Amino acid sequence: MTVVALRLAGPLQAWGSRSRFVRRETEKAPxxxxxxxxxxxxxxxxRTDPLEELADLRFGVRIDQPGQLLRDFQTAxxxxxxxxxxxxxxxxxxxxRYYVSDAVFLAVLEGERRLVEDIDxxxxxxxxxxxxxRRSCPPAGPVALGVFDSGLEEALATLPWMAGTRRQQRHRANTVRLTTVRDAHPDETDGELVQDIPVSFDPNRRQYAWRTITRxxxxxxxxxxxxxKAEEHDPMASLGG
Structure with a gap:
């Protein structure tokens, strides 16, 4: 398969799935x-156009820099x-209104090459x-990372760490363990259900279907x-000639 990779970074992000009335929440990942x-x-x-082609793409995200939850009070x-x-x-x-501040995510969409290249x-x-x-959350820097001949899982596991340089330097370790959230395969039965597949963005009849995710x-x-790297200890070294 083929994937397109996106870097989602900005001062503020808001990925709501349960927003209602005057309370606008956000998930911790896109x-x-x-x-x-x-x-x-x-x-x-x-908004009134069909979305089936895009909604059928497999989706996954890697949390490269978690950011902080921010709550904002607004009135008018x-x-x-x-x-x-x-x-x-x-x-x-x-x-x-809730936001995630100073976060960086790697988002990956997997599908047919023609569509993936069109998206890029x-x-x-x-x-x-x-x-x-949200409209108040523009991206910081380019979003497109390119098209890759790999599957969703491989892209999440191999593409470079997208966090800021200072965060990488503070981490100090030579590797970092990052959380991923992706569409589950049909044979994965221990996933989590979320109502997160867009069926229609029409303001008069917004509609979302369920999908199964795995973390x-x-x-x-x-x-x-x-x-x-710590040198491997050899207990017999002191006995050598």
Whole structure:
């Protein structure tokens, strides 16, 4: 199979799957619906257009830099014309919006080569602006990492660590263990169900289907690791001639 890899990094990201009314939550890692929505924007797909081709792609994400959960309180006022011609203001309900700050993720989509290459090209020259979950969350730096002849699992386990240089230097160890979240295979029965497959982004009838995910870890080289490998102890060395 073929995959397209994306680097999702920015001051703020918001990948909600349970947002309701005045409480807008975020997951700790990008959702499939959020990434597919970003790809759809890059390709110029309208909210009312069909999404089957994109939704059928296998999806996985690696948490290269977890970031911090941030809560923001927001309120607004609505103008109202009075009978005497003056304007009064009424406050709207206080809303709570959650974000992940200073995070870096590797997102991978696996599918047929033609579609994967189209996605890579679209993300490099998008029809609509790209956002990391919400319009207030633009990406920092290029998103597209390229197309690779590998499967989803292989890409998550082999592509370089995407965290910032300072974080890699502070880690010091020569390797790092990173968490992954990916679409489960049909024969994997111990997965977790999430309502995260976009069926329609139409504002009048948003609809999402269920998918099964599996969580795991991979060990990736740290290019800025400085830890020296411990020499293997030989208890017989002192007896040598």
């Amino acid at each position: 959702t499939k619906s959020g990434v597919i929505g970003m790809v759809a924007a890059a390709k110029g797909i309208r 006022q609505r103008p109202k014309k009075e009978k005497d011609g003056t304007t009064s203001w009424s406050s709207l309900p206080l809303s709570q 090209e679209a993300v490099r020259s998008p029809e609509f602006p790209l956002y990391l979950g 795991g870890t991979v060990e990736i080289d740290n290019p800025h690791g400085t830890a020296e």
